[in-house]
Structure formats: structure tokens, C-alpha cells
Amino acid sequence: MFVYTPTDLQTKAMDMYAVFLKAYGERQLKPPRRDPMTELIMTILSQRTTNANEKLAFTRMWEHYGSWEKIRDADVAELTGLIAPSNYPEVKAPHIKATLAQIISERGEPNIDFLEALPVEEGLRWLRSLPGVGMKTASLVLLFNFSKQVIPVDTHVHRVSLRTGLLPARTSAEKAHTLLLNILPTDPHILYNFHVTCLRHGQKLCTWNFPKCSQCPVTHLCNYYRDVYSRA
Numbered sequence: 647m648f649v650y651t652p653t654d655l656q657t658k659a660m661d662m663y664a665v666f667l668k669a670y671g672e673r674q675l676k677p678p679r680r681d682p683m684t685e686l687i688m689t690i691l692s693q694r695t696t697n698a699n700e701k702l703a704f705t706r707m708w709e710h711y712g713s714w715e716k717i718r719d720a721d722v723a724e725l726t727g728l729i730a731p732s733n734y735p736e737v738k739a740p741h742i743k744a745t746l747a748q749i750i751s752e753r754g755e756p757n758i759d760f761l762e763a764l765p766v767e768e769g770l771r772w773l774r775s776l777p778g779v780g781m782k783t784a785s786l787v788l789l790f791n792f793s794k795q796v797i798p799v800d801t802h803v804h805r806v807s808l809r810t811g812l813l814p815a816r817t818s819a820e821k822a823h824t825l826l827l828n829i830l831p832t833d834p835h836i837l838y839n840f841h842v843t844c845l846r847h848g849q850k851l852c853t854w855n856f857p858k859c860s861q862c863p864v865t866h867l868c869n870y871y872r873d874v875y876s877r878a
């Protein structure tokens with residue numbers, strides 16, 4: 647069995663990144679696409695949900711309540727109905743209410759801009775203390791809104807990293823955040839574009855059931871491709 651050194655993995659990650667940039671384009675991290683509070687709540691709504699349904703759920707919720715305080719105080723059954731386009735609304739509605747209650751109670755207002763000044767580990771810890779906020783959501787808010795050195799690992803980034811061999815087989819998504827950070831550059835712009843392009847690759851070609859390897863531009867870097875097609 648071939649064993650990668652950390653340097654091999656760093657080289658492989660940067661080779662993949664260069665190909666993905668060409669295939670999917672480069673984006674600017676700044677200005678952020680949304681304010682931090684909206685990013686946080688929309689990321690909770692996005693869990694196991696398509697982009698279109700995440701946006702629809704948020705729009706229905708915001709048009710009905712119009713403020714974070716009103717969402718905090720909302721009837722949970724009513725809120726569940728409004729965010730129903732998002733999957734698992736019965737879980738997300740109480741999480742959103744409790745997250746808003748905790749933020750407003752601790753900070754005195756619905757505002758998390760203070761995270762900008764916090765070291766990464768403290769920011770991650772604080773965000774993960776909120777109901778319904780895991781490592782992926784916390785990392786996404788810290789990278790997208792505050793340009794912190796983190797890498798959000800969603801289902802697509804996780805799958806592509808496992809198949810290509812950037813991560814050892816069976817690495818959990820939780821552990822993947824740390825392992826990928828060890829092999830990727832520290833520049834938030836690169837971390838952001840690695841996340842976005844890897845996600846796009848997972849949605850478009852490296853799909854869960856039937857990866858479209860015949861169209862893939864990183865076959866020469868992929869362990870899955872080598873293992874499956876070298877046996878063919």
C-alpha cells in the first residue's frame with residue numbers, strides 16, 4: 647500500500663486546487679455574501695437541504711417575522727411550518743429559537759460581530775456552544791464572514807477529500823477539519839476557494855452514487871479512480 651507523507655499530501659492538495667480553480671473559477675472572499683447573523687441561521691437551515699429550499703425557508707421565515715427577536719419568541723409549531731422547505735424543520739425550529747435566545751441573552755443583541763476579534767479556537771468553541779451549531783456551521787461562519795483560518799467540511803468536501811485520498815479512509819467529517827488544515831495553506835482566500843470548488847466538484851461530478859469519473863479533471867490525482875480503474 648502506498649503511504650503518503652505530509653508533503654505528498656500538501657502537493658496533491660495544491661495540484662487538485664489548481665485544477666479545480668480552472669474548472670470552477672475563483673471567487674473573492676470579501677465582501678461576505680451575507681451578514682454574520684444571517685449566515686449563521688441560513689447555514690443551520692442549509693443542513694441536508696438544497697440551496698433553493700434553504701433560501702425559500704429563510705425568506706418565508708423572515709417575511710413573516712422580520713426580526714431576530716420575533717423569531718426567538720415565535721411559536722415553535724408556526725416557525726416549523728414556515729421553514730418546512732428546509733429538511734428536518736421540527737429539529738431546526740427549536741434550535742434556531744434557542745440559538746437566538748442564547749446570542750441575545752449573552753451579547754445583549756442579535757449580533758455576533760465580536761467573533762472577528764476572537765482567536766479561531768475560541769470562536770469555534772463559542773459558536774459550537776449554540777444549539778444546532780456543529781463544526782461545519784461554525785467553520786463556515788468564521789471563514790466566510792471573518793476570514794479566519796478554518797476549512798468548512800460539508801458532505802461534498804468530505805466525500806471528494808476521501809475519494810482522492812487527501813484524507814485517510816473512514817476519516818470522520820469532524821476530524822477532517824483538522825487534517826485538511828494540516829495540509830492546506832493558511833491563506834483564508836485559498837481555504838475559501840478550496841472549499842467552494844471542492845463542493846462544486848462534489849455536486850457536479852464526484853456525486854455520491856455515481857461519480858462521473860470519465861469527465862473528471864483530477865483522475866490522475868484520485869485514489870478511488872486508481873483503485874477502481876486499475877483493476878478494470
Ligand code: SF4
Pocket residue numbers: 806809810851852853857858859862863864865868869870871
Ligand atoms: S476521479 Fe471520480 S472519484 Fe475521483 S474525484 Fe473524480 S469523480 Fe471523484
